[in-house]
Amino acid sequence: MGSEMCIRDRNEGLHFAALGGAEKVGMNMYAYMVDGRIIVVDCGYDFLNDDFPGIELGFADASFLENNREYIDALFITHSHEDHFGAVAHVWPRLRCPVYATDFTIAHILPRLHEYKLDGEVEIHSVNENPIVKLENFEVEFVPVVHSLPENSALMIRTKYGNVFHATDWRFDDCGIEFMKTDYKRMEEIGREGVDLYVGDSILMAHAQAEPSELEIRKSLMELVPKFKNTLVATCFSSNIARMQSLVMAADAAGRTAVISGMSLMQNMNIAKDCGYLKDLPPYVEAKQAADIPLDKMLYICAGSQGNYRSGLTRLVNGENKDIKLGKGDAIIFSSQIIPGNEEKIERMQEKLRDAGVEVISSEEYLVHTSGHGCRDDIKKMFEILKPKAVIPVHGDKRDIRKQKRYAEELGVRDVIVVRDGDVVRLLNGSAEIVSEVPTGHLGVDRNQITDLNSQLIKNRKRIAYNCSLFISAVLNEKWQLEDLQISSIDILEENAWNELAAKIGEDVKKSLPAEIVKLNYRETAVSEYIRAKIRKQVYKATDIKPVTFMHFYKKALPEENEVCSFEKK
Numbered sequence: 001m002g003s004e005m006c007i008r009d010r011n012e013g014l015h016f017a018a019l020g021g022a023e024k025v026g027m028n029m030y031a032y033m034v035d036g037r038i039i040v041v042d043c044g045y046d047f048l049n050d051d052f053p054g055i056e057l058g059f060a061d062a063s064f065l066e067n068n069r070e071y072i073d074a075l076f077i078t079h080s081h082e083d084h085f086g087a088v089a090h091v092w093p094r095l096r097c098p099v100y101a102t103d104f105t106i107a108h109i110l111p112r113l114h115e116y117k118l119d120g121e122v123e124i125h126s127v128n129e130n131p132i133v134k135l136e137n138f139e140v141e142f143v144p145v146v147h148s149l150p151e152n153s154a155l156m157i158r159t160k161y162g163n164v165f166h167a168t169d170w171r172f173d174d175c176g177i178e179f180m181k182t183d184y185k186r187m188e189e190i191g192r193e194g195v196d197l198y199v200g201d202s203i204l205m206a207h208a209q210a211e212p213s214e215l216e217i218r219k220s221l222m223e224l225v226p227k228f229k230n231t232l233v234a235t236c237f238s239s240n241i242a243r244m245q246s247l248v249m250a251a252d253a254a255g256r257t258a259v260i261s262g263m264s265l266m267q268n269m270n271i272a273k274d275c276g277y278l279k280d281l282p283p284y285v286e287a288k289q290a291a292d293i294p295l296d297k298m299l300y301i302c303a304g305s306q307g308n309y310r311s312g313l314t315r316l317v318n319g320e321n322k323d324i325k326l327g328k329g330d331a332i333i334f335s336s337q338i339i340p341g342n343e344e345k346i347e348r349m350q351e352k353l354r355d356a357g358v359e360v361i362s363s364e365e366y367l368v369h370t371s372g373h374g375c376r377d378d379i380k381k382m383f384e385i386l387k388p389k390a391v392i393p394v395h396g397d398k399r400d401i402r403k404q405k406r407y408a409e410e411l412g413v414r415d416v417i418v419v420r421d422g423d424v425v426r427l428l429n430g431s432a433e434i435v436s437e438v439p440t441g442h443l444g445v446d447r448n449q450i451t452d453l454n455s456q457l458i459k460n461r462k463r464i465a466y467n468c469s470l471f472i473s474a475v476l477n478e479k480w481q482l483e484d485l486q487i488s489s490i491d492i493l494e495e496n497a498w499n500e501l502a503a504k505i506g507e508d509v510k511k512s513l514p515a516e517i518v519k520l521n522y523r524e525t526a527v528s529e530y531i532r533a534k535i536r537k538q539v540y541k542a543t544d545i546k547p548v549t550f551m552h553f554y555k556k557a558l559p560e561e562n563e564v565c566s567f568e569k570k
Helices: 005-010 062-068 088-095 105-116 184-193 214-227 241-253 263-274 312-317 341-355 376-386 398-410 457-466 496-520 526-542
Strands: 014-020 029-034 037-041 056-059 071-075 099-101 125-126 132-134 139-146 153-159 162-167 198-199 232-235 257-261 284-286 298-303 330-334 359-361 388-393 425-427 431-437 442-446 447-450 469-476 481-487 549-555 563-569
Touching: 014 062, 014 162, 014 198, 014 388, 029 153, 056 062, 056 088, 062 088, 071 088, 088 105, 088 376, 099 105, 105 125, 125 549, 139 184, 139 330, 162 184, 184 341, 184 376, 214 241, 214 298, 214 330, 232 284, 241 257, 241 263, 241 298, 241 481, 257 263, 298 312, 330 341, 376 398, 388 398, 457 549, 469 526, 481 496, 526 549
Parallel strands: 037 071, 071 099, 099 125, 162 198, 198 388, 232 298, 232 330, 257 284, 257 298, 330 359, 469 549
Antiparallel strands: 014 029, 014 425, 029 037, 056 442, 132 139, 139 153, 153 162, 425 431, 442 447, 469 481, 549 563
16 A cells, blocks of 8 residues: 555545654654544654764654645644654645644744744644644544643544544653643543554653652752752753753752753743743843852753753863863762763763763762653553553654563553554554555754755765765876875874875875876876875775775866866765
């Protein structure tokens, strides 16, 4: 069955298509299709690692949806984490459909639309007053579930072919924090109504028992922060409103002023206040307002807990922060978990801090972080409430997804389906199975330009990043004599060592070239290739590096000649 049949066949059941996020943490985008109509759930960023030089953000290719734009009824955003809403401004122009979300989420979407000059173009609907959206072939209900920020929602998707409970970010945490609430009563009612398919979070499947409550983290920080006497820094996810609230409260309890550094942190706190939250929070200031506050009287809170190279935390660790320096006797609290793929980067950062005499406070030794995702016990409770007939584990690495599959089967779920991006699952007559696939892809945001992450551009960057680069410029005069030869590189060896090696290789080429020109019968392309290959071979012999080589060859022409050769080869 092809993609067109999934869209247009009016008697084929409910189809679920994983367009992004099926086998990873991030890049969430899914489609549901009934009787020729489509709804889309989430369109988030993927946070890329060093495998994609110069590109930090990716997202799912929406070509399949764009090709079926006329059938799309709506885009639903479950919450305001970047991996669920971040790519709205990139994806929506390809969909051109109404958007539904809570007020808190909308408040994050609007600045992103403004950034990309989409003000007033997008039809956005708040679901705060009425959480049920009725469309021709779908009824979608926003159901409050606890996460690390306000107004997180699971979606109950009702169709004539069956009901789906879509819950990609959630946990059970009855902590009592004002904006962290799960509507258990409504979920129990939904369970009695019947759930044919559950699509859910897999991130914490390795954890059998529940993570500490957010309230426990708050109490721990309140006890921990007063113990430090020198400069104290904390970092957390900028979207973790509950954690920011706890850090500000802990600073106040310790007689310190919370100083917030980072546009994303301030933006999220302001949005929370505008939406009616954080009413009793102690005062805090921006970094630019903190010049008169002694370092030992502030708690400096900065973004960048994942070590992104342009983040405030990275600049601080590298000694590039003009406001504050960390040294012996100071401390930093990492009140966050490490996103898979960032482990080595964070470890290097923390070791650098330790080498400088800074005490590193992390969740490995202290109670300073808890996850917003459900563990196995939470999933068991979820299944007890909903009693789903079929399960699709998503939103986790492959190991976690396989673990949820096995666990769901142990709990008696009849159909447990592991999908890859592009897979289409059909729910029909009470059973679910993979029936087809749709085209998918992975795009990246490259300096505000969109590029295919499988493009030649990215491949070239990877080659240069891993193999280094070599630049050769050779000029021959009219008599085929080598007039000028330049050999350069910025990443093979240190400058002095490179200059010595380049000079030696250059002399070798000059000695051998006249005889080779004769052997090659004065063919310019062949002579250029000889110079390139010989120099690259010599570099490899001396350094064990096979650099990406850029060659520029120019032969001064006699009146009847005129040829320039310029090319790049590995």
